[in-house]
Amino acid sequence: MNIFGLFERRVGDALQRLAEAGRIPAGLDTSRVLVEPPREAAHGDLSTNAAMVLGKPAGLAPRALAQLLVEELQADLRLTAVSVAGPGFINMALAPQVLHDVLRAALADLDGFGRSSAGAGRPVNVEYVSANPTGPMHVGHGRGAVFGDALANLLAVAGWQVTREYYVNDAGAQVDVLARSAFLRYREALGEPIGAIPAGLYPGDYLKGVGASLAAAHGSALRDRPEAEWLPVVRDAAIAAMMDLIRDDLASLGIRHAVFFSERTLAEGPNDRIAATIADLRGRDLVYEGRLAPPKGQAIEDWEDREQTLFRATAFGDDVDRPLLKSDGSYTYFASDIAYHRDKVARGFDRMIDVWGADHGGYVKRMQAAVRAVSEGRAELDVKLCQLVRLFRAGEPVRMSKRSGDFVTLREVVDEVGRDPVRFMMLFRKNDAPLDFDLAKVLEQSKDNPVFYVQYAHARIASVFRQAGETLGAAPTVEELRAAGLGPLTDEAELDLLRRVAQYPRLVEAAASAHEPHRIAFFLYDVAAAFHALWNKGKDLPQLRFVKHDDRDSTLARLALIGAVAGVLRSGLSILGVSAPDEMR
RNA sequence: GACUGCGUAGCUCAACCGGAUAGAGCGUCGGGCUUCGAACCCGAAGGUUGGGGGUUCGAACCCCUCCGCGGUCGCCA
Incomplete structure (x- = not known):
């Protein structure tokens, strides 16, 4: 449920009616008309640039066109305020009911909330x-x-x-080099001294296994044949072994391709x-x-x-x-x-x-x-x-490793810090910007570490639900949360969190059409920050705490809110391929 | 030399593919802990978006130009 898309169509309808009434020309190009969240929350929930984009083609001053649109939109009961601002923005405030409906939609289908049909199955x-x-x-x-x-x-x-x-x-030539390198390991496996690996061949230990299995399969039968005869055999075996190795490396990150095209x-x-x-x-x-x-x-x-x-x-x-x-x-x-x-x-x-x-x-x-x-x-x-990845450990550059030639292998890094930090940090940067990856920092359990900060928000919400289970006798079911009255959500920090939840479907669409998964990572970071802020506010103001012994209604409302937040975090993290733990002790 | 990417707060980076007063974290400065998880929190200062020109209602974003950094540059992969 993307309320921004919903109201984009609503603005389109309003323009249509204005055209039918002859107050603006028909057939205007509305492709640049957007409905977005305003930068300032004080401006309301929705904002459209329609009047500024269409002012010139309609032959009207942007603010004059905006005024016409405001009159059309004011009739909409879902909007509690519609006004012209600045050079011709139209700002709209949503009736609480609308945001509540979004929250209920998120709760009804926690995994499907962010799904969109933009791709239309293509x-x-x-x-x-x-x-x-x-x-x-x-x-x-x-x-x-x-x-x-x-x-x-x-x-x-x-x-x-x-x-x-x-x-x-x-x-091509590289796999022939691979074959010659593996052949050397094959001779080594047969007991021949091979000395140093000649320049131009791959020196890594990882080919020893290929040599050994060739020796096991062929004995010494390949050794004295001309290269033209053994090379295809050795090459195929080596490529198969290397692809197994690579598939294992990928599996350690949870990556599986559907097609390997030769x-x-x-x-x-x-x-x-x-x-x-x-x-x-x-x-x-x-x-x-x-x-x-x-x-x-x-x-x-x-x-x-x-x-x-x-x-x-x-x-x-x-x-x-x-x-x-x-x-x-x-x-x-x-x-x-x-x-x-x-x-x-x-x-x-x-x-x-x-x-x-x-x-x-x-x-x-x-x-x-x-x-x-x-x-x-x-x-x-x-x-x-x-772009390049530069490895650090506690601020110090990590250079060449001892093993496997001249680079740090992916597997070494995944084995050291785990899948989640690698995946999250690789995505917490635009793809075309260089990335500094710090092996020590990504394991810190602190606010400085974005991986932890986002996962911890999810774990903290799970912790609140556990707490609520003890206080209320049993944790509320999704059905109870959906049925909860959401009127008690009135604090600015709560509404901020609610608005962010409502922005998730739109963000997924934008990130997908821009081919920019990093936007999901940054969004999750912001959602986590907004949740932690609300949590902290509850420390100073006991009336904002999530679980209140003497007030079941506001407890349920807040659990509904953070239940939806947890759903958004899970959904976003699953796009990134990162787990959403319930506990991080 | 050509092509290409980048240049945003002291540092590391965002900015929803042209929108409103350019936002976060770290660092700095000033406050705060008898905790639903201090695994910190609140507040403040901090900017000519590398320079200049252009396009338009409006530019970090588009165009031109210059400066700086990286990448690539016949048949390698």
């Missing part, structure tokens, strides 16, 4: 993580993983039919989908043979001016056309990626979101160009770039 594909299957995930991968997963949750709550997808880069299958077998993609684009004159100017800036030593196969990316806003074939005739990564996104379009996705590391930023334009080309403009790709 399919959207969210591709995230897509780390190369060459080793364990590091902390930077973890941010993209958590972000993508929360975004997928958010879109699902907003009514989209979400497919969570992982693109497995199991083709890059290699694109060009395998009788139907080479990369060739088909290039042929399709060539048929529409979007692929041609031509030459590129050498890139500006730093000189490239072995630059070879040659004719190559190019995608006409410049026709879709990219800066230069992009090569599809390497000099040895094999496909570029970009060629595979075009075919991959074309496959997504063919599977029915005209909305796609890719979550990448910020170091891939230079790739965005060409990928969006490619999606427009292969879908003939029907599909749209949004790319979300996640």
Whole structure:
């Protein structure tokens, strides 16, 4: 139940009536008309910019148009005050009954309250993580993983039919390097001394297990064969093992993809989908043979001016056309990626979101160009770039770890601090801003730690309900809370909390349409702060305490309020993939 | 050099995708604990939103320009 959407339609009706009465022109574009919460609570519960947006096209001064709208809206019994303010804002105060209805709606369906139908069941594909299957995930991968997963949750709550997808880069030179590294471990497992791992191969211990299982499965049969024979065998085993490792890492964060799409299958077998993609684009004159100017800036030593196969990316806003074939005739990564996104379009996705590391930023334009080309403009790709994560411990930077080469693994961090702090803190920052993650701070049980502060609000509410159970004999049921009279909720701190509850459905819609799950995290922080403030107020003013022995009516009203708050916290935390504990002792 | 992201209070960051007097936390300063969970609380000070120009009723947000920081820069992934 989104009261802002509700009154947006109400304002639309009022405009319609004014147009029918000939007082404003018909057919005005109302797409920019919004009903939002005013910044200042003193301005009321709702505010609309309608008069300012439509003043010019209607040929009226904004305040004059506002006055017309006020006359229309004043008849609405749900509004106790409607007034023009500032340059032409229309502020509206809701009858208490309306906010009470919102509260009851939240209580009636604690999990469904924030749900919206904005997506209307349309399919959207969210591709995230897509780390190369060459080793364990590091902390930077973890941010993209958590972000993508929360975004997928958010879109699902907003009514989209979400497919969570992982693109497995199991083709190309890197997995061959992986195979050679694993082969070395295989020889080691057979008892050969291998010495130091040569430069250019992966040194991590995590390949020892692959070597051992190859030795167990093949004995020494692979050892003396030429590379061309053992490499595919070793490579497949190593990739499978690495994907198991990565799936475990992801599972430790509660992340599970529905689709793992293998890059290699694109060009395998009788139907080479990369060739088909290039042929399709060539048929529409979007692929041609031509030459590129050498890139500006730093000189490239072995630059070879040659004719190559190019995608006409410049026709879709990219800066230069992009090569599809390497000099040895094999496909570029970009060629595979075009075919991959074309496959997504063919599977029915005209909305796609890719979550990448910020170091891939230079790739965005060409990928969006490619999606427009292969879908003939029907599909749209949004790319979300996640910035770096810097690890700290009590303010001191954490550098390279001892184990597993040169990075701190995601698993080490999750094992140390737990899933909830990792997920929450990764989302408590805009995706395109760098993130400092402090391993010590996220475990503090204090107001300085947002994870704790939000979870504690939920636990505290559960504690009040336990307390109420003792005082009242039994904790009230949801039915009792829904039936409670809400008149006793009159204190400003209570009304503030109530208004925030009412804003939740609108916030979910906005966060989903902006593809910005961090808004949920910040909102929950604000809700928790408002709840803690009310709690603290009750310490000074005993009449504001939640549970009152001698006043069952106001006790029930307040329990209804904080019961709904707990529901919002649970709902929001579940979007973030963070637990909502009942106790934190 | 090109492209791209960022620049907001002393510090770390928000600001609902153009709205009203730009908000939080930390830090600073001044008060407060015989507790429904002090796992703190209340209050105050603190801003030319990097500089300049433009668009409009209205700009942290859009456009231009300059400054600073990061990322990327033929076929790597």
